[in-house]
Amino acid sequence: MESMGLGGCVVSKNILNGLGNVKWCIRESSRNELDNGWRFLSDIDTDDFLADSSNMAVCDWGTIVNIEPAVIEIFYMPVGTDIMLVNENNLKKFVNTETGVEI
Numbered sequence: 001m002e003s004m005g006l007g008g009c010v011v012s013k014n015i016l017n018g019l020g021n022v023k024w025c026i027r028e029s030s031r032n033e034l035d036n037g038w039r040f041l042s043d044i045d046t047d048d049f050l051a052d053s054s055n056m057a058v059c060d061w062g063t064i065v066n067i068e069p070a071v072i073e074i075f076y077m078p079v080g081t082d083i084m085l086v087n088e089n090n091l092k093k094f095v096n097t098e099t100g101v102e103i
Helices: 048-053 060-065 069-074
Strands: 008-012 022-027 037-042 058-059 084-086 091-096
Touching: 008 060, 022 069, 037 060, 058 060, 060 069, 069 084, 069 091
Parallel strands: 008 037
Antiparallel strands: 008 058, 022 037, 022 084, 084 091
């Protein structure tokens, strides 16, 4: 997918390298005009892995959509969004990380 013009996001290298699947989707305040605020962590990321900032990378929104098309549905969710992508019986849904409620 070509650049969608929707900015960049911070993504775990486990996702970018095909080692882990998108699991946690967090939207923070943008750090600059190119940052859309989205942060994506994988299902295999550990605290030690995440403590090393070199394990994260900035990529275009289109790159993360190519890896996990379901995230296109959450782009316009507000800053402060903290959700998980859950795959049950080959059906994907987003769930609020704190409450467990499907969104």
